[in-house]
Amino acid sequence: xxxxSVKIGHLxxxxxxxxxxxxxxxxxxxxxxxxxxxxxxxxxxxxSLLPREGNPPPRIWETPCGIxxxxxxxNVGLERFLKEKLPFIKKLNVPVIANILxxxxxxxxxxxKNLDGEVEALELNVSCPNVKKGGIFFGTDRFxxxxxxxxxxxxTKKSLLITKLSPQVEIREFSRIVEDAGSDALSLINTxxxxxxxxxxxxPVFKNIIAGLSGPAIKPIALRCVWxxxxxxxxxxxxxxxxxxxxxxxxxxxxxxxxxxxxxASFIDPLSAWKIIDGLEEHLKKRGIQDINTIIKSLEL
Amino acid sequence: xxxxxxxxxxxxxxxHQIFFTSVILENTPLTHEIFKLxxxxxxxxxxxxxxxxxxxxxxxxxxxxLKRPFSLYDINSPELQFLYRIRGRGTAMLSQKxxxxxxxxxxxxxxxxxxxxxxxxxxxxxGGMGIASxxxxxxxxxxxxxxxxxxxxxxxxxxxxxxxINSERLIKVISTDDGSxxxxxxxxxLLEDTIKEDLPDVIYAxxxxxxxxxxxxxxxxxxxxxxxxxxxxxxxxxxxxxxxVIKTEGGYRRVCREGPVFREGEIIW
Numbered sequence: 001x002x003x004x005s006v007k008i009g010h011l012x013x014x015x016x017x018x019x020x021x022x023x024x025x026x027x028x029x030x031x032x033x034x035x036x037x038x039x040x041x042x043x044x045x046x047x048s049l050l051p052r053e054g055n056p057p058p059r060i061w062e063t064p065c066g067i068x069x070x071x072x073x074x075n076v077g078l079e080r081f082l083k084e085k086l087p088f089i090k091k092l093n094v095p096v097i098a099n100i101l102x103x104x105x106x107x108x109x110x111x112x113k114n115l116d117g118e119v120e121a122l123e124l125n126v127s128c129p130n131v132k133k134g135g136i137f138f139g140t141d142r143f144x145x146x147x148x149x150x151x152x153x154x155x156t157k158k159s160l161l162i163t164k165l166s167p168q169v170e171i172r173e174f175s176r177i178v179e180d181a182g183s184d185a186l187s188l189i190n191t192x193x194x195x196x197x198x199x200x201x202x203x204p205v206f207k208n209i210i211a212g213l214s215g216p217a218i219k220p221i222a223l224r225c226v227w228x229x230x231x232x233x234x235x236x237x238x239x240x241x242x243x244x245x246x247x248x249x250x251x252x253x254x255x256x257x258x259x260x261x262x263x264x265a266s267f268i269d270p271l272s273a274w275k276i277i278d279g280l281e282e283h284l285k286k287r288g289i290q291d292i293n294t295i296i297k298s299l300e301l
Numbered sequence: 302x303x304x305x306x307x308x309x310x311x312x313x314x315x316x317h318q319i320f321f322t323s324v325i326l327e328n329t330p331l332t333h334e335i336f337k338l339x340x341x342x343x344x345x346x347x348x349x350x351x352x353x354x355x356x357x358x359x360x361x362x363x364x365x366x367l368k369r370p371f372s373l374y375d376i377n378s379p380e381l382q383f384l385y386r387i388r389g390r391g392t393a394m395l396s397q398k399x400x401x402x403x404x405x406x407x408x409x410x411x412x413x414x415x416x417x418x419x420x421x422x423x424x425x426x427x428g429g430m431g432i433a434s435x436x437x438x439x440x441x442x443x444x445x446x447x448x449x450x451x452x453x454x455x456x457x458x459x460x461x462x463x464x465x466i467n468s469e470r471l472i473k474v475i476s477t478d479d480g481s482x483x484x485x486x487x488x489x490x491l492l493e494d495t496i497k498e499d500l501p502d503v504i505y506a507x508x509x510x511x512x513x514x515x516x517x518x519x520x521x522x523x524x525x526x527x528x529x530x531x532x533x534x535x536x537x538x539x540x541x542x543x544x545x546v547i548k549t550e551g552g553y554r555r556v557c558r559e560g561p562v563f564r565e566g567e568i569i570w
Contacts (some may be wrong), residue, residue: 022543023537023541023542025541029539029540029558030539033319033539044545053552053553054323054543054546054553056548057533057534057546058534059544060534060535060536060542060544061534062366062367064364065364065366067366067367069542071542074546074553111469112445215363216363216366229407244363248467264366266537267367267536267537267541267542268366268367268368269320269405269407270319270320270537270539273317
């Protein structure tokens with residue numbers, strides 16, 4: 001047996017594979033088709049204090065090796081989440097990361113207060129390109145980001161605090177801000193802001209004009225961002241962006257990610273996260289490696 | 302409401318194999334742009350219900366990245382059949398696949414067409430490629446002993462043969478865009494003619510948005526039930542990406558999960 005378990009702060013993951021926010025709902029759909037217990041953790045759909053209707057269609061647009069999305073963080077809001085979703089989630093027997101988003105510091109703090117200890121970790125979403133207020137404002141403003149993390153950290157006593165960064169900032173500088181402000185871990189990257197045009201109508205495809213690009217098209221960008229982050233901070237880094245296979249996952253681990261998140265891949269094959277875990281196991285066995293941790297940050301320069 | 306008892310809100314269909322590979326047995330043109338794809342899954346899958354769909358990989362590798370949703374046209378266990386019209390890059394790539402090639406598939410997904418009561422007068426309205434999903438419904442309902450009237454608006458005589466089911470309990474009324482078979486009319490015109498003479502209790506419809514919208518309006522105006530199968534750009538098919546939503550009276554709803562079959566009066570067009 002090879003060891004695939006890794007530690008992110010005080011949290012132990014069975015495998016360094018986590019499902020990414022917005023690609024896994026609240027776990028309900030996937031719990032019907034596979035054994036969630038094998039996963040390192042699951043990240044829930046972005047949650048806001050009040051329900052959000054999301055953006056009008058079209059919400060997705062395929063691009064070469066990628067998808068632009070403009071979902072707009074449609075979600076049930078905190079109250080219904082606590083009442084209707086959390087009881088089910090708590091029975092899943094897998095570490096749960098709640099991705100939270102607010103328009104103001106107060107909203108983030110309110111969400112964190114209510115969720116602290118209810119889930120294993122909170123992922124601060126400060127990098128969604130698809131909502132107008134809040135969110136990405138915090139992720140791109142040096143001062144606001146530090147203030148936000150410190151404020152949330154003060155009310156987050158039990159759950160691990162993860163901050164999710166956008167690829168559109170200077171990664172070294174912003175990673176340091178995240179660490180200095182007290183975040184327990186860093187996850188990156190969120191989708192890459194992109195755009196598409198309907199040439200017949202000469203209009204943007206998306207009402208919001210800008211949408212978020214994900215999928216294998218962004219993997220090299222993500223890998224570079226993770227590389228810059230691990231060079232800069234001591235807190236654990238969770239890497240994501242276009243990971244489709246165990247080989248992709250290994251690239252991120254070798255560069256220094258303590259774990260990775262699988263997102264768009266789950267749309268193409270819902271069992272991607274499980275297949276990546278199988279692939280990691282096989283990779284280690286074939287090479288006689290006992291522990292995945294010996295692979296992490298093993299990049300030779 | 303009585304109709305609620307007739308058609309209980311169905312839980313999501315239980316899934317066995319959700320991701321599976323299949324071998325292509327046949328991928329042949331039926332007209333100059335409509336193909337029939339026959340595949341045989343490598344593993345046993347639970348027989349899907351009429352109205353459910355599968356996501357098919359149209360190319361190789363990561364471009365195009367997403368699978369494409371296709372309703373089931375027919376089943377000859379264990380073989381599954383799909384019907385598609387070449388409309389864009391994805392379907393053009395799919396049409397290049399050859400017998401013997403392997404194709405990866407997810408599904409079955411979505412809420413099926415509910416079964417009508419035996420006493421109900423059933424009208425089926427197919428516009429163009431809508432026949433791809435209604436053909437399997439017609440077959441299923443005939444097997445269960447229902448008597449059906451089908452209105453089918455095809456483009457040409459050639460396309461009209463896509464409904465290949467014959468039964469004394471199936472009354473077919475076919476129109477074509479070019480008048481090469483039946484009346485030169487749209488299926489909406491056929492619908493108007495039909496309901497003047499004989500009002501159905503329930504309508505099942507699939508086709509272009511204009512057809513579904515017309516059926517919806519007629520059903521509402523006449524106070525009859527309708528089940529409309531809609532189409533939307535889709536990424537995951539299982540309900541997690543929230544990419545395929547349509548606006549309904551109850552807010553945005555996922556075509557892949559709450560749909561693809563919606564009730565009359567539900568959709569905000």
